[in-house]
Amino acid sequence: MSDGTGHIMIVTDGDGRVLWRDGNHSTMRRADTVGLADGHQWAEHSVGTNGIGTALATGRPVHVYSEEHLMRVLHVWSCSAAPVTDPDSGLVVGCVDVSGTARSLHPATVALVAATAKLAETQLALRMHERDERLRRRYESLRGRPGILLSATGRVISGDPAGDLGERVHLGARAAHFTGRRMILRDGTVALLEPFSDGFLLRPSPSTAPPVLTLSFLGEGAPSATYGDHDRPLSLRHAEILTLLALHPHGLTAEQLSFHLYGDVGNPVTIRAEIHRLRTQLGQAIAAKPYRLTCPVEADFLALHRLLAAHDAASLARAYPGPLLPRSESPEIRRERDELEAQVRACLLRQGSPEDLWAYAQTCNGRDDYEVLERLAALPPTDPRSAVARSRLLS
Structure with missing residues (x-):
């Protein structure tokens, strides 16, 4: 098809490097002059906006027409490209592209490359399911050895009928180098990660729970x-x-x-x-x-987040002795400290009882908080907290 229409078809890897191309011989000679040839990289960080690089960056099919290219030398070209996503890892592993001169390439070509990419993904999914089935048969032969079966990329294949782990377990880049690596799962339980055939097994840890x-x-x-x-x-x-x-x-x-x-x-x-x-x-x-x-x-500061989400003013007042690491000058910790302080104060002013406000008034920021002290000063004159609040307001 591409040879008869004056176009060329290109297949790249996930980094935008051209692996294969075919099509009209005259167009391929012109493509050589701009680097649309085997081994050249077309990621956006290398050559700016282009069909291949933009499809890889956005994760969806795109059509880049003529002057939309960043480089002037590409303004005589138009490209339709679609990324190919590996259903096993969830990563973009390649791109299908059809390129031609601006006058000959119709924008509807993007539908063609999108369909081609879907066909490639279907083939990858078929191979993935075949690998899963072989791995599942080997797993089922392990009678009496409980565990959760994972693919080499961490997908949960078997052994988790309730779906507690979700679709995937994050293994890390060097999982294959660890035998008996301890992992803390989403539900807080501890398991050992063991290589198994072409995948992994998560098995209950025989040891006691890790220290807290x-x-x-x-x-x-x-x-x-x-x-x-x-x-x-x-x-x-x-x-x-x-x-x-x-x-x-x-x-x-x-x-x-x-x-x-x-x-x-x-x-x-x-x-x-x-x-x-x-x-x-x-x-x-x-x-x-x-x-x-x-x-x-x-952590006490993590517990505060849970109490704030539950709008539990009474528990919040008891759990908040003051700001997070008040001597820290770290930009990130200052931001977290200020946000916690603001949220705790707002919750107590909105929902707190006099006892809750009094507890907050004992913290370093609450001692001179005008609005909090005004609320306490409005308590009956016989309440000693009212007298303390009035004294602080006058000082």
Whole structure:
């Protein structure tokens, strides 16, 4: 088809690198002059707006006509392209493109490449189901060995009838290199990840539950942590790192941690040194690449989020001794601290009882909060809290 119409068809990988092309010989010679040839890369970050790169970037079929190309040398070309998504991994693995001169390529060509990409995805899905079936038969032969069967990409194939794990388990880039790796699942249970044939098995951990990391970082006292049955002394910097890791359960790179802690002046080398010192105290509770907490975490500031979502003013007042790490200058922690303070105050003013407002008035920010003190000052004159509130308003 492409040879007779003066067009060329191109297939690329997920990075936009041309793997194959065919079509009109004259058009292919012209394509050679602009790099529409085997081995050349057409990702948007390399050549700007173009059919291949834009389809890969947006994840949907596109038609890029003539002057819509970023590079002037491509203004005589038009392209229709559609990405190919691997149903196994969920990643875009390639692109189908039809290119030709601006006068000869009709915009409706985008429907053709979209259908072609769907056919490719159908073939990939068929092969995926065949692999799943072979893996499932091997799994079913393991009588008496409970476990959850995963594909090589972490898709749940068998062993989770209730769907508690969802469609996929995040394994990480180096899962194949770990035998007996412990994982904490979405429901909080611990399982061992074991290679099995062309996939993995998640099996119940024979060991006891991992130690819980308990963080107490609210209020004006020194931040404290308990790991298992042992209290751990913490510097402010280590408390900041643990706060950020607790707020980002999927993990952070050294560069991301550095930016959250220091802003643009941060140095990832400093972060790596601090993480090394912190791991001497907490051991395997902190994993690397990316840095993340691998144990169950109970943090007072995370509990606040749950109470705020439940609009439980009474419990909120009891659970809030003051701001999150008040001495921290980390940009990310300052933002979290300010947001928590604002949400707690708003909830207590909207729904709190006098007892709740009085509890908030004992915190460092609540002592001089004019609106809170006005509410307390309106209590009956015989209530001692009213006298204290009036005294603070006059001071």
